Structures are given as structure tokens and as C-alpha cells.
Amino acid sequence: xxxLSFAQPERRNFLVPALIAIxxxxxxxxxxxxxxxHSTADLTITHLAVLPEHTVxxxxxxxxxxxxxxxxxxxxxxxxxxxxxxxVPLTLDDITxxxxxxxxxxxxxxxxxxxxxxxxxxxxxxxxxxASAPLPRESIIQPAGRAExxxxxxxxxxxxxxDQRKSASITLKFYNQDPITVPLPKP
Numbered sequence: 001x002x003x004l005s006f007a008q009p010e011r012r013n014f015l016v017p018a019l020i021a022i023x024x025x026x027x028x029x030x031x032x033x034x035x036x037x038h039s040t041a042d043l044t045i046t047h048l049a050v051l052p053e054h055t056v057x058x059x060x061x062x063x064x065x066x067x068x069x070x071x072x073x074x075x076x077x078x079x080x081x082x083x084x085x086x087x088v089p090l091t092l093d094d095i096t097x098x099x100x101x102x103x104x105x106x107x108x109x110x111x112x113x114x115x116x117x118x119x120x121x122x123x124x125x126x127x128x129x130x131a132s133a134p135l136p137r138e139s140i141i142q143p144a145g146r147a148e149x150x151x152x153x154x155x156x157x158x159x160x161x162x163d164q165r166k167s168a169s170i171t172l173k174f175y176n177q178d179p180i181t182v183p184l185p186k187p
Contacts, residue, residue, distance in 0.1 A: 040084075040090065040177045040178055041082050041083055041085055041090060041141070041172075042082070042083040042085060043080060043081070043082055043170075043172060043180045043181075044080070044083075045078050045079070045081075045170070045182055045184060045185065046079045046080070046081050046148070047078070047079035047132075048076070048077070048078050048185065049076075049078075049130040050074065050075070050162065051074070051077070051124070051126055051127055051130060052072070052075075052158065052159035052162075053072070053073040053074075053075065053124055053126075071156065072156065072158040072159075073154060073155070073156055074154070074155045074156075074158070074159060074162050075152060075153070075154055076097065076152070076153040076168075076184070077127070077130050077131060077150055077152050078150070078151045078153070078170060078184060079132060079148065079149070079150050079151075080135055080148065080149065080151050080170060080172070080182075081146060081147070081148040082141055082146065082147045082148070082172065082180075083145075083146050084142065084143055084144060084146070085144075086143060087143045088143060089140050089141060089142050089143060089145075090140070090141040090174050091138065091139070091140050091141075091174060091175045091176075092135070092136075092137055092138060092139045092140075092141070092147075092172060092173075092174060093137065093138075093173045093174055093175050094110065094173040095110065095111035095135070095137065095151050095170065095171070095172055095173075096108055096109065096111065096170070096171045096173070097111065097151070097153035097155075097169065097170050097171070097184075098168065098169050098171065099155060099167075099168045100165060100166040100167045100168070101161065101164075101165060101166065102164050102165070102166055104166070107155060107157070109153055109154060109155060111151045111170075112152045112154060113136075113137070114134045114136045117131070117134060117152065120152075127152075131150055131152070132150045133149050133150060134150045134151070134152065135147060135148070135149025135150060135151055136149070151170055153170075165186075167184075168183065168184040169184060170182055170184060
């Protein structure tokens with residue numbers, strides 16, 4: 001019969017394997033942080049111009065007590081630069097602008113299309129010196145590429161309402177990607 005032995009085998013030190021596992025995990029986290037983009041794209045406003053227009057509609061008939069009709073229009077011309085941070089191309093779907101009034105109400109409008117600009121320039125020639133090449137919908141921005149162009153927004157508001165706004169922003173919507181919003185700076 002063999003003798004009973006209460007001796008236990010030598011305990012292994014798990015400190016070295018634990019440190020190796022922590023180091024491998026840290027390297028993976030740093031690699032993911034460095035090589036995976038944190039956003040779809042960077043959106044920057046490089047130039048902003050505002051043109052208020054006050055149009056009076058005169059009538060040949062004179063009616064006692066009737067005043068001439070008028071419209072106040074505000075045109076926002078923003079030059080936008082989009083830098084693609086993904087490894088896939090981005091395709092621009094839609095461009096919108098939003099103004100938040102002092103009372104908190106929001107007004108959203110779609111950017112004017114490239115095909116509408118010649119007619120608008122004919123009616124409001126003061127826009128021509130402020131304008132540049134537009135950023136068209138359906139633009140494809142290649143990986144690590146850049147697109148830049150003008151976004152023209154129209155709001156049926158007077159200049160005073162624009163000056164007193166709480167905020168204003170432009171949103172670019174992409175196919176199969178999250179939209180990106182950038183605030184318009186106040187002067």
C-alpha cells in the first residue's frame with residue numbers, strides 16, 4: 001500500500017498569461033481606434049453669404065386702402081467641403097437646411113437643385129457674384145476623397161428673422177450612411 005501524501009502540486013503563476021492577454025487586448029483596441037473611422041465624413045463650411053431680397057408687387061389698379069403686396073426672401077449661399085473618412089464611396093442623396101427661430105419653431109428647406117440655378121440667377125442677378133460651382137445631389141465622393149461646392153438655400157423670411165435666429169444648420173444625407181449636420185456660423 002502506498003503512503004498517503006497530502007502534498008499539493010506547485011501552483012502556477014497566472015500573472016504572466018494575464019499580462020499577455022491584457023497587452024494583446026490593448027493592441028487590438030488601439031488598432032481598432034486608429035484604423036476604423038469615427039465618422040462617415042467631415043463636413044466644413046468654408047464660406048457663407050446671405051442675400052435678402054424684398055420684392056414689391058405693384059398693381060395698375062388703384063383700390064382705396066389696398067397696399068402693395070410684397071415678399072421677403074432670404075438666400076443662404078454656403079460653400080461646403082465634404083471629406084470622406086470611410087473606405088467606401090459616399091453618394092450624396094439630399095441636402096437640407098434648418099433654421100430655428102427665437103421662439104423655437106423650425107423651418108426646413110431643401111437646397112435648390114443645380115438645374116434651377118440659371119432661372120434663379122436671371123430673376124435675382126445679385127446672387128451671381130456670391131455663387132460658385134454647386135455641390136450636386138448624386139455626387140460620389142471616393143474613399144479618402146473630397147468634394148466641395150455651393151449649397152443654396154431659400155427661406156421666405158426677412159433678414160431680421162435670420163439675424164435673430166437661435167441656430168441654423170445644413171444636413172447632408174447619404175445613401176446607406178448616416179446623415180451629417182453642420183451648424184451655420186453666426187456673424
